Amino acid sequence: MDYLKKTFRWFGPEFGVTLSDIKQLGVEGIVAACQKVPIGEVWPSETIATLKSEIVAHGMEWAVVESVNIHSAIKYGLPERDTYIANYIQTLKNLAEKGIYDVCYNFMQLIDWTRTDLDFILPTGASALRYSPISAAAFDLFILERENAKESYTKEVYDETKTYFNGLTDFGKRKLEESILSGMPGSRKLIALEDFKANHATVLKISKKQLQDNLSYFLNAVIPEAEKIGVRMAIHPDDPPFSVFGVPRIVSNYEEIKFLLECCPSPSNGLTFCSGSLGASANNDLVKIIDDFGDKIHFIHLRNVMREEDGSFYEADHLNGSVPIEKVMKAIIKQQQLRKKTGNGIISIPMRPDHGHVLLDDKRRQNAFYSGYSLIGRAMGLAQLTGLEKGIREGLQV
Numbered sequence: 001m002d003y004l005k006k007t008f009r010w011f012g013p014e015f016g017v018t019l020s021d022i023k024q025l026g027v028e029g030i031v032a033a034c035q036k037v038p039i040g041e042v043w044p045s046e047t048i049a050t051l052k053s054e055i056v057a058h059g060m061e062w063a064v065v066e067s068v069n070i071h072s073a074i075k076y077g078l079p080e081r082d083t084y085i086a087n088y089i090q091t092l093k094n095l096a097e098k099g100i101y102d103v104c105y106n107f108m109q110l111i112d113w114t115r116t117d118l119d120f121i122l123p124t125g126a127s128a129l130r131y132s133p134i135s136a137a138a139f140d141l142f143i144l145e146r147e148n149a150k151e152s153y154t155k156e157v158y159d160e161t162k163t164y165f166n167g168l169t170d171f172g173k174r175k176l177e178e179s180i181l182s183g184m185p186g187s188r189k190l191i192a193l194e195d196f197k198a199n200h201a202t203v204l205k206i207s208k209k210q211l212q213d214n215l216s217y218f219l220n221a222v223i224p225e226a227e228k229i230g231v232r233m234a235i236h237p238d239d240p241p242f243s244v245f246g247v248p249r250i251v252s253n254y255e256e257i258k259f260l261l262e263c264c265p266s267p268s269n270g271l272t273f274c275s276g277s278l279g280a281s282a283n284n285d286l287v288k289i290i291d292d293f294g295d296k297i298h299f300i301h302l303r304n305v306m307r308e309e310d311g312s313f314y315e316a317d318h319l320n321g322s323v324p325i326e327k328v329m330k331a332i333i334k335q336q337q338l339r340k341k342t343g344n345g346i347i348s349i350p351m352r353p354d355h356g357h358v359l360l361d362d363k364r365r366q367n368a369f370y371s372g373y374s375l376i377g378r379a380m381g382l383a384q385l386t387g388l389e390k391g392i393r394e395g396l397q398v
Contacts (some may be wrong), residue, residue, distance in 0.1 A: 029063025
């Protein structure tokens with residue numbers, strides 16, 4: 001059977017999870033990056049080789065790069081973007097020379113993802129990541145102090161937000177600020193609020209169309225070179241998949257995915273299908289996205305979210321939430337069947353359990369790992385997803 005390739009994201013031993021830990025989970029591949037190379041610089045071949053050797057020494061492969069981050073000059077269409085695009089292409093070449101061909105990246109303008117609570121306590125006693133629109137509005141209005149932000153909200157929402165913010169203690173306000181400014185996986189360093197404000201002010205001057213044009217410019221420069229060397233680029237959806245702090249989204253729904261895939265048609269221009277990011281919006285039909293763009297899915301993140309009536313969501317158990325995970329898995333397996341029949345695309349698509357609850361012994365070392373990337377919570381998610389996949393395959397007799 002051509003199962004999904006089980007992978008696990010690793011940020012390095014300083015983040016509380018070792019390769020020896022991961023090896024015990026039975027995964028085939030590691031999802032990693034050269035975290036210490038500054039964004040925009042070329043990843044040296046020697047640095048890539050050292051990291052790959054460390055992974056291979058533990059009996060696993062470096063299956064996917066996540067992420068080769070994109071410099072803001074590219075995202076914002078600044079004059080110096082061509083220099084950074086050239087660096088990006090050279091990094092892809094260096095990766096390919098070491099036998100690493102799958103690259104996940106994102107085009108999010110401010111931070112990699114936005115959550116307002118990194119330690120939301122569940123009824124079980126475990127904790128999860130959570131997003132609250134009222135908390136996000138409080139940051140927008142009273143911490144970020146975005147110009148004309150008040151006009152973005154109804155009077156009812158503004159009044160509720162003001163009451164909520166005024167009710168927070170100084171510690172609560174600081175916790176909210178830190179939760180939002182920590183959205184850069186692989187780093188414990190908070191984004192400085194003043195830097196965030198400056199970056200945010202720049203982004204607000206750029207229209208959605210211009211951001212899409214900037215993405216298209218990047219793809220049409222990089223993808224032809226990636227195709228020559230066999231690299232598969234897989235863009236990650238925006239998280240959450242709706243505007244936050246007045247910033248437009250450009251990879252958040254069916255039409256936006258369609259745009260980015262069609263603006264530069266190529267087998268190397270593909271998608272990281274993230275059920276949690278896309279599933280945070282009830283407007284996204286995840287099965288349709290798989291069915292229609294399945295041949296362009298190069299990497300898969302599977303997790304679940306529980307959406308709430310007020311627009312909040314928290315990261316639920318991998319098998320239980322608002323995402324119809326059984327239908328999602330079935331659609332993915334059918335896509336694999338189609339690939340096997342047509343010979344088009346990698347059948348054993350890399351998949352990793354995305355994020356995880358903090359529970360059991362992980363609570364004792366919670367400060368060691370990056371939020372959302374606990375060991376036991378993700379291990380439990382991997383076990384659940386593996387069982388789900390096996391059960392569906394048996395039912396389909398594939």
